[in-house]
Amino acid sequence: MTPTQATARQTPADPAPGNPGWLPAPPERPAHVIRDDAEAIAVAGRLKPLFAAEAKERDRERRLPFAEVDLFSESGLWGITIPKEYGGAGVSQVTLAKVFATLAAGDPSLTQIAQNSFEIIDVIRQTGSEAQKHELFGAVLAGKRLGNAFSEFGGKNVEAFETKLVRKGDHFVVSGRKFYATGALFAHLVPIVALDEAGHVVVAVADRGAAGLEVVNDWSAFGQRTTASGTVILDEVAIPEARVLPAHIVYENQSAVGPQSQLIHAAIDAGIARGAIEATIDLVRNHARPWIDSGSDTASDDPYTIAAIGDLKIRLHAAEALLERAGRQLDETIADVTEETIGRAKIAVAEAKVLTTEVALAASNKLFELAGTRSTLGTHNLDRFWRDARTHTLHDPVRWKFHAVGQYYLNGVQPPLHSWI
Structure with missing residues (x-):
């Protein structure tokens, strides 16, 4: 399937009136499960020319690569670092770097959309409970994409977070404003970096379509134009307790x-x-x-x-x-x-x-x-x-x-x- 054919298959919904940057959550599509390092490298090699085919046109028009991202995640590459005991390929970091370098030679903007997903997969691996690992790893292997709501535009430096997670009854709510949110617009699940009530860094995984979570396509950089690395607005987004990861284990140590x-x-x-x-x-x-x-x-x-x-x-x-x-x-x-x-x-x-x-x-x-x-x-x-x-x-x-x-x-x-x- 060529990118042009894929584009005909799926057209994203029109932005909501009065909010030209807003787009709804994408539909879910099943993913292939890659089994080993050699297969991951081979799949990347097959995708590279598909990524490159219309890269200059997408860049010129700031045309978001919805269909190409579908091909990317459906290929199984988004789940290749999930450990074998949870159904993934558990590929080496050497292989992961080769996959990204190969794909980025075709279209670095499209390739970068997946980058933060791999960081979160490793946070899950190191800090998640067994139940969280089975749920979230299973979701990725099934074709769900993890996004990113990490960085903030203000603050003294990149680690000065103002987004807060607070308990509300039997669940949590998270509020704040994020930027550089690469992948969030294309995601099914949006991991959010926030500070809990004790001041520790946590990652709260929200559904992309959750009430109070808005992704705005206001990325205006002159390069990496189609990553949609813009704003995520969080207004008391409900987070189940089972979706909160104690990320301070890896970020504060x-x-x-x-x-x-x-x-x-x-x-x-x-x-x-x-x-x-x-x-x-x-x-x-x-x-x-x-x-x-x-x-x-x-x-x-x-x-x-x-x-x-x-x-x-x-x-x-x-x-x-x-x-x-x-x-x-x-x-x-x-x-x-x-x-x-x-x-x-x-x-x-x-x-x-x-x-x-x-x-x-x-x-x-x-x-x-x-x-x-x-x-x-x-x-x-x-x-x-x-x-x-x-x-x-x-x-x-x-x-x-x-x-x-x-x-x-x-x-x-x-x-x-x-x-x-």
Whole structure:
């Protein structure tokens, strides 16, 4: 099924009058269950060209990828890290990074929509009761999508939460306002980060269609345009006690949740770089003209262009090698969680994040230099690679990655406790 065919299959409802950004909860569709790492990588490879097919048009029009997200979750990829004992594939972090890098080379906006689901799956794994694991893991494997209502626009920093969860009789209610809510608009279940009455961080899992929960499509960034990473408004949303996770266990103590999330971000950046380099090679081979001073008949024979492509490929392969190394370290850490192994994982992921950031920005910029002026024409929409890279790499500043890595190796200082490294 092509994305165009899929779009004909499902058209989202029109926004409500007077609220142009609002859309209702999506319908549910059953998902395939992936069984192992090899199958996960193969499925990602099959989806990549489907994601890429209309990526430039979706970006240009800010057309939300409802049908493509359905294909994504129906493929079974959203549940691949669920442990085998709960019916999932329990894939390695190395495989997870490869899956995200592959898909992001096709469309990084579409790929990022799933990112926060994997963080929540790990929060469930580490903090949920057996009943919560069976319910929520079963829901994901059946095709329900987990969204995200984590970050807030105000506050002193990214950990200053104002959203509150309070008891009301035999259940809880949560109120607040979230932003950067990637995935919430496409979700069936919306995990909400809030502070309980004792001031501890919890994750409250709400139904997407719950009364008082409103998702507003007001994301206006110049890159990652179709992630719908806008606002979630929470007005006394009812949460059953069985849907509250004691997330402070992993967020207020050292855990691998942070570097696992960061690994996916690094993989998305590697995918952006790969996609930009693939586009550059296609343009140079098939569309660009050689510079007059080169004496070459084709742009692909220009010696400076050849060298530049070689440089980009080397930098991409170095970034991918560090990404795989970070995944291996994370797998080792998850198998033996200590303060020391968590530190190693955070530093390994930070090192990968530095190189994936640098090559994503370099490749998406070099594209225009090597392909020439015609590459800037609007019909190609090739600036989306740079806009996506510049926007996505702002999630967590690389300048602080250098600092954490230097402190670790020079002064023996463990990385910070928080989840943004």
